[in-house]
Amino acid sequence: MNYKLTRIAPTPSGFLHLGNVFSFLLTKALAEKAGAKILLRIDDLDRERFRMEYLVDIFETLDFLEIPYHLGPKNPEDFLVNWTQLNRMDLYNKALDKLWERNLLFSCTCSRKKISQMDSSGYYLGHCLDRNIPKNRKEAAWRINTLQEELISIRDLKGNKTETILAENVAFFTVRKKDGMPSYQLSSLIDDLEFGVDMIVRGKDLYTSSLAQIFLAHSIGNQNFEKIGFHHHPLLKSEEGKKLSKSEGATSIRFWRENGKNLSEMFTMIGKLIGSPDPIESYEDFKKVVLSTI
Numbered sequence: 001m002n003y004k005l006t007r008i009a010p011t012p013s014g015f016l017h018l019g020n021v022f023s024f025l026l027t028k029a030l031a032e033k034a035g036a037k038i039l040l041r042i043d044d045l046d047r048e049r050f051r052m053e054y055l056v057d058i059f060e061t062l063d064f065l066e067i068p069y070h071l072g073p074k075n076p077e078d079f080l081v082n083w084t085q086l087n088r089m090d091l092y093n094k095a096l097d098k099l100w101e102r103n104l105l106f107s108c109t110c111s112r113k114k115i116s117q118m119d120s121s122g123y124y125l126g127h128c129l130d131r132n133i134p135k136n137r138k139e140a141a142w143r144i145n146t147l148q149e150e151l152i153s154i155r156d157l158k159g160n161k162t163e164t165i166l167a168e169n170v171a172f173f174t175v176r177k178k179d180g181m182p183s184y185q186l187s188s189l190i191d192d193l194e195f196g197v198d199m200i201v202r203g204k205d206l207y208t209s210s211l212a213q214i215f216l217a218h219s220i221g222n223q224n225f226e227k228i229g230f231h232h233h234p235l236l237k238s239e240e241g242k243k244l245s246k247s248e249g250a251t252s253i254r255f256w257r258e259n260g261k262n263l264s265e266m267f268t269m270i271g272k273l274i275g276s277p278d279p280i281e282s283y284e285d286f287k288k289v290v291l292s293t294i
């Protein structure tokens with residue numbers, strides 16, 4: 001199937017690692033196959049974890065990887081002036097207003113600790129749903145009532161639909177955080193709609209987020225989001241089989257660059273981590289191997 005626009009959506013909350021790079025390269029390969037352009041969309045609303053050096057790292061990594069993109073900030077300065085999500089607060093707030101108007105939100109003052117104490121699953125079970133905490137209460141998060149849920153339909157890149165329901169880990173998910181900022185689920189959805197993204201490539205760990213975002217799109221009365229083609233890829237694990245995390249360690253691309261490693265060595269490493277039967281030394285090798293499995 002052909003698509004128009006996909007995106008690479010890193011967060012400047014840590015140094016990028018091989019797992020991020022794998023996701024970017026896969027996005028590039030799938031975009032080329034589908035004839036889609038690439039938008040660089042940096043999610044910078046996590047103000048507590050935002051650091052300038054992480055932002056710079058995103059641009060240096062994309063440059064190192066030779067991943068061109070067609071739309072988005074050209075450098076950190078351009079990002080801070082023209083592309084920061086802070087510029088789109090009006091859009092996010094409009095969506096939040098709509099959700100309040102439709103009576104779909106409630107305020108929640110539960111702390112993370114309290115939530116984990118209330119149920120051993122750690123999932124939020126709607127404790128504040130009927131407490132009618134005022135909307136403007138300080139230190140209150142806004143959550144969405146997911147009890148109104150219907151079947152959610154999600155498409156893969158071939159256009160095949162799966163009908164499913166929201167997972168427990170996103171029950172009553174947050175749409176505005178306690179600090180007054182829109183949540184990841186809300187800002188990510190609104191941005192994708194705003195830019196006209198029709199193809200999303202992301203890790204399997206975000207599958208339940210994709211469902212939450214389709215649900216959220218319906219809740220604000222938008223039917224376009226469910227037409228998006230999704231691909232959720234397996235997460236790259238370390239050689240010891242551990243989850244990669246944002247760090248300064250051996251899997252960070254900054255470490256890789258600063259130690260004079262070249263791109264071909266990085267592809268060899270990725271080839272090993274994805275268990276490729278054939279050696280991978282270049283983007284072309286990578287593309288051939290990954291597209292043969294999708």
Ligand SMILES: [Zn+2]
Nearest residue numbers: 108109110128
């Ligand atoms: Zn609560």
